[in-house]
Amino acid sequence: KAGVTQTPRYLIKTRGQQVTLSCSPISGHRSVSWYQQTPGQGLQFLFEYFSETQRNKGNFPGRFSGRQFSNSRSEMNVSTLELGDSALYLCASSPSLAGGFADTQYFGPGTRLTVL
Amino acid sequence: AQSVAQPEDQVNVAEGNPLTVKCTYSVSGNPYLFWYVQYPNRGLQFLLKYITGDNLVKGSYGFEAEFNKSQTSFHLKKPSALVSDSALYFCAVRRGSGGYNKLIFGAGTRLAVHP
Numbered sequence: 001k002a003g004v005t006q007t008p009r010y011l012i013k014t015r016g017q018q019v020t021l022s023c024s025p026i027s028g029h030r031s032v033s034w035y036q037q038t039p040g041q042g043l044q045f046l047f048e049y050f051s052e053t054q055r056n057k058g059n060f061p062g063r064f065s066g067r068q069f070s071n072s073r074s075e076m077n078v079s080t081l082e083l084g085d086s087a088l089y090l091c092a093s094s095p096s097l098a099g100g101f102a103d104t105q106y107f108g109p110g111t112r113l114t115v116l
Numbered sequence: 117a118q119s120v121a122q123p124e125d126q127v128n129v130a131e132g133n134p135l136t137v138k139c140t141y142s143v144s145g146n147p148y149l150f151w152y153v154q155y156p157n158r159g160l161q162f163l164l165k166y167i168t169g170d171n172l173v174k175g176s177y178g179f180e181a182e183f184n185k186s187q188t189s190f191h192l193k194k195p196s197a198l199v200s201d202s203a204l205y206f207c208a209v210r211r212g213s214g215g216y217n218k219l220i221f222g223a224g225t226r227l228a229v230h231p
Contacts, residue, residue, distance in 0.1 A: 004159075031217050033217045033218070033219075035219075035221075042221060042222075042223050042224065043206065043208075043219075043221035043224075044221075045218045045219060045220070048217045048218060056217065056218045058218070090159055090160065092160075092217075094217055096217070102148065102167045103217060104150070104162055104165060105150075105162075105217055105219060106162060107152070107159040107160040107161070107162075108159050109157075109158055109159045110158075110159050
């Protein structure tokens with residue numbers, strides 16, 4: 001099976017702009033989660049989508065949003081970009097069968113966002 | 117609140133020697149524990165997990181981890197380190213119920229294996 005794919009791999013934006021990142025999960029996986037990785041804050045959970053519904057959310061401002069499509073692909077959007085949004089954004093997918101408590105999350109290569 | 121601590125920023129090991137990367141956790145209820153590895157400019161690769169059962173969990177690339185409930189620890193180990201094991205290692209915890217797929221990660225430990 002193909003792994004989790006994320007596009008684009010690299011992005012450069014300026015403050016105030018908005019950006020959309022895309023994630024395609026492993027075939028058959030129904031849950032998609034997003035994480036932000038920065039040198040200062042480490043890996044932080046943004047949100048999780050399952051069956052097109054957000055079922056878990058981290059502690060990020062409303063500028064960060066996401067959605068999931070019927071084919072389980074997911075996008076996340078960041079509006080009004082700030083310098084501090086520069087980070088590696090990681091997407092992870094999991095099967096999420098029977099509640100998914102024992103699931104393993106498989107990560108994509110990430111999108112490196114630089115805000116100038 | 118859930119949390120994970122990786123007390124060592126960096127671990128240095130000679131090739132062929134055993135390695136240990138430490139992790140302690142705090143979570144209400146039963147913990148689900150994970151180890152991931154990250155190579156430069158790459159995402160996270162899954163190594164192993166503890167859900168229930170045997171306290172010694174075996175994973176990919178010869179790694180194993182020991183779950184110790186009384187010490188709330190989940191240390192990663194390998195009997196003989198390789199130079200190619202040099203990478204950033206993350207321990208993560210998820211609450212056993214209601215936490216869905218929200219992983220809480222430690223700060224990471226950089227493993228350097230010297231020839």
